[in-house]
Amino acid sequence: NAGVMQNPRHLVRRRGQEARLRCSPMKGHSHVYWYRQLPEEGLKFMVYLQKENIIDESGMPKERFSAEFPKEGPSILRIQQVVRGDSAAYFCASSPPRGGQDTQYFGPGTRLTVL
């Protein structure tokens, strides 16, 4: 059973460009979480999605950030008009449907560098 997949692993963007980060959850998992880790800090929750629904986006910046988890395909975290402060590691985690919802399994992360 493959783990949580994220791509790309490293992404370099210039200020003003768009960044798209992809996350494929573990097989059988229908819940996806995105977290951001700024340099030398802990992880901060951004958004929680189920298939085709955003359940909790209380940690998302109000502008430029969006997330989706379509019926088919990976979850996408999209950052428009990136700025240097967006440089961070972005981690996706997935969990199974309620009953095993407590444990989240993390992907390897995407390290975004904004020049």
Added chain:
Amino acid sequence: GNSVTQMEGPVTLSEEAFLTINCTYTATGYPSLFWYVQYPGEGLQLLLKATKADDKGSNKGFEATYRKETTSFHLEKGSVQVSDSAVYFCALSDQGYGGATNKLIFGTGTLLAVQP
């Protein structure tokens, strides 16, 4: 709101030394508690968890006990190895308003460096 506080690092130990990394939490309700480990350049791996008071989570020689009376979940290992060098994160599950969310609230992480 809910929060996690863990001891700052780095913690530097010699191989076979005893390890304690302190973690305390503030939470309403009865969250589950976790320790995750992050090796250099990698994502987080679940190390152990406990879902209710007095539960003890254990894995790979590490253990932590959910202490409701002291709101703590300290990580311990009797004899560390060089391969244990990593960043350790304490976390709790936060069900959010209405209980619909199960996001994790993390501490800032503790870097452990084990020297041979």
